Amino acid sequence: MNVPGNLLYTKDHEWARIEGKTAYVGITDYAQHSLGDITFVDLPKAGEELKQSSFCATVESVKAASDVYAPLSGKVTGVNSKLAQNPELINQSPYDQGYFFMMEFSNEAEKAKLMDAPAYQKYVEGLAE
């Protein structure tokens, strides 16, 4: 399982990559693997205000549907429009081409509630299959 060192993680298997005031958001390798082949994704709209841990997107695979939660609070500044026709990018490249959206996060302190890579790795290893 791939857990890049430069990201922050939630217990619900979302990741955030911080670049200045912007956070890129997606779901982890563990999440895409448990879902299986992803067939559909419903993303938030640019301009939408999100609250940390609140519902922000839906992801569907052949066999399951899941809700995705915002890792941080802030305003959505852009979405990965490629996912509409190519949701398999989430399976193929969960941390890069399969990112969900970008947001301008509003509260620096919220980062403390997220896990770093070693903590997430340990967390996932502790989960029963």
Added chain:
Amino acid sequence: MVLRQFTQEGDTRPSVRPGRLATWRKIDPVLKTPLYEAHLALGAKMAPFGGWIMPIQYQGILAEHAHTRQSVSVFDICHMGEFMLQADPVESGFARLVTQDITGMPLGACRYGFLLNEKAGILDDLIVYRIAQESWMIVVNAATTETDFTHFKDNLSPRCVFENVSAKMAKLDVQGPLSAEVLTQIFGPKIKELNYYTFSEFKVFDQKSCIVSRTGYTGELGYEVYIANDYVGRLWDLLLSDPRVRPAGLGCRDTLRLEMSYPLYGHDLDDQHSPLEAGMLKFVDFSKDFIGRDALNAEQKKNSGRHLICFQADSRRSPRNGFSIMDKGRKIGTVTSGSFSPSLGVGIGMGYVRGDYTLGAKLTLKQEALEIPVQLVKRPFLQKTSLLSI
């Protein structure tokens, strides 16, 4: 990310309808097929299905689906039930048990039909094989094997020889446009002489006899192979040694059958629905007697208007089992099968509705806040396949 719902690929126990559980035998959920270890070695994702622990996928449902439509897949279907019957069809009561005509079947023919209760509710769908004048194989669903066996016993003359051979008989489905080529390598050129819904006996390995029928549940040219448990591992390995063949799980079996609008027992068919409502009267022969015939006749006259429809979404969003089917804000029915269609690239599904809805009708599927616009389409969803290519 939190998992909101799982659709089990057709676990036929009707857990969503608590009133009916009493009619079902409690099933040990961990029966293993002779290929269980082989699936683990291939890295399969395993899950319970019809009382068995079965492979759902190996490399992935979409890839396995595409491979079946383009090349050849082999499926472990050992969980399905097989009965052997030695009997005259009329004297024994066998002919009365099945909705199709049995007595007129030629030797080497397979026939799809239903087992009904007195109210014309569907107890199971099955395939009858006529091996000899008075020798038959009956293939039934996994979760209904025990109840079907009891139903047969209760209605068959006690003098006939009737045996449930499911525990020693294995079954592999070999499906895909190149399946005839692949099986010719194993069983010889006689494979290509099999017409749709016929079978023959073939010898493999140490002159071991097995039954191969040209039948399937994918919509592609394909075969179902019945062989003793002791030999199925060798056959599985031999099939997979052919570079055209890959293993496929029950996940893609479900998307493949749904694209053909083949009903799945426990979802699209059950004892609360009749063959009339399921739109399957072509598998019912009213010129003969069968259990449920009077009720089905009466139902035809009265016609409740409830019937199974096929619908297609306007997006990649998947309809799911249990979603409400709505017409202008009014609930008219419930989804019984739904999935993303890998071949069509949109959501598809089936469900029962009450009312007069024709092709092209625009309806909405609803589950809590989610709404999916759909349109009524004809069966099957997928029109061109290799099913009748030879």
